[in-house]
Amino acid sequence: MASISVIVNVIKRITNLKIMESISLVYYSPTRTTQKICREVAKGLDVPIIDEINIAEDINGSNIQIEKNCLTLIGLPVYGGRLPINTIESLKKLKSDHSPAIIVVVYGNRDYDDALLELKEIIEECGFVIVAGAAFIGEHSYSTHERPIAMNRPDNQDLEKCKDFAVKVNEKLMKGPDILSLPEPSIPGNHPYKERKQLSATVYPKTDQALCTLCGTCVDVCPVGAISIEQSVVTNGELCTVCCACVKQCSEQARRLEDTTIDTIREKLFLNCSSRKEPSYFL
Numbered sequence: 001m002a003s004i005s006v007i008v009n010v011i012k013r014i015t016n017l018k019i020m021e022s023i024s025l026v027y028y029s030p031t032r033t034t035q036k037i038c039r040e041v042a043k044g045l046d047v048p049i050i051d052e053i054n055i056a057e058d059i060n061g062s063n064i065q066i067e068k069n070c071l072t073l074i075g076l077p078v079y080g081g082r083l084p085i086n087t088i089e090s091l092k093k094l095k096s097d098h099s100p101a102i103i104v105v106v107y108g109n110r111d112y113d114d115a116l117l118e119l120k121e122i123i124e125e126c127g128f129v130i131v132a133g134a135a136f137i138g139e140h141s142y143s144t145h146e147r148p149i150a151m152n153r154p155d156n157q158d159l160e161k162c163k164d165f166a167v168k169v170n171e172k173l174m175k176g177p178d179i180l181s182l183p184e185p186s187i188p189g190n191h192p193y194k195e196r197k198q199l200s201a202t203v204y205p206k207t208d209q210a211l212c213t214l215c216g217t218c219v220d221v222c223p224v225g226a227i228s229i230e231q232s233v234v235t236n237g238e239l240c241t242v243c244c245a246c247v248k249q250c251s252e253q254a255r256r257l258e259d260t261t262i263d264t265i266r267e268k269l270f271l272n273c274s275s276r277k278e279p280s281y282f283l
């Protein structure tokens with residue numbers, strides 16, 4: 001009897017190891033905390049990354065079919081307790097025939113509200129089977145040196161948690177015998193999802209012309225093409241999502257988000273969201 005169960009376990013492991021032959025990363029990460037977390041989780045899973053799809057750059061008109069034996073790790077930041085609205089149509093371009101997916105959201109130490117549930121439901125609709133979910137913490141896009149909010153996160157402690165999460169996902173996948181037989185993770189969130197709040201089109205980072213060298217970094221890093229360079233840097237406030245990629249990546253500190261609405265939000269976050277939150281896993 002013992003030998004039969006050993007053989008069954010070996011078959012289970014082989015079946016799932018086959019599924020784990022490769023991993024595709026799919027993320028949106030204007031200020032790069034989500035990217036860092038996704039890469040660290042993938043490293044912990046210890047399978048080669050065959051594809052890294054940045055939603056802002058690599059998903060345009062056509063659908064992207066994910067290979068059956070590929071694990072997909074999908075990571076997005078939380079905006080207003082939801083997924084960034086400009087990512088939804090791109091996410092829906094991912095197509096899978098019951099291949100496994102890990103979903104991750106990254107939030108700025110306030111809350112992730114319904115974002116992980118929203119991600120789960122979109123990704124299931126694309127044909128994936130969700131094997132695990134997690135919410136990690138990244139430096140808040142509106143954090144400044146004067147008003148730090150989750151400053152420098154993910155830090156080393158968070159990166160350890162990424163590895164720990166990956167180990168737990170691996171253990172779950174090993175339980176097999178196939179993806180569909182694994183227990184579904186219970187992802188928190190509510191219906192209807194939290195209502196989206198839209199900032200006014202006058203709220204966007206401005207450029208200090210005295211510091212700007214017209215290097216074009218802000219144009220390159222803007223995920224929605226809201227910035228152009230004419231005689232000076234021009235920002236289209238209708239397109240800007242206030243993600244702060246340009247602010248965080250301007251080497252001259254010439255891009256700044258100085259606005260009374262944002263100042264009020266930032267102050268509230270600084271006062272109410274300073275105590276450290278820890279990552280949560282759902283397996």
Ligand SMILES: Cc1cc2nc3c(=O)[nH]c(=O)nc-3n(C[C@H](O)[C@H](O)[C@H](O)COP(=O)(O)O)c2cc1C
Pocket residue numbers: 028029030031032033034035076077078079080081082106107108109110111112137138139140141142241242243244
């Ligand atoms: C428009 C906007 C809305 C945000 N809303 C939330 C939120 O509801 N809760 C939260 O904790 N963090 C919020 N954040 C912070 C981001 O989730 C956090 O900074 C995240 O690490 C950004 O990911 P990225 O570095 O991959 O761009 C928001 C940031 C922006 C730009």
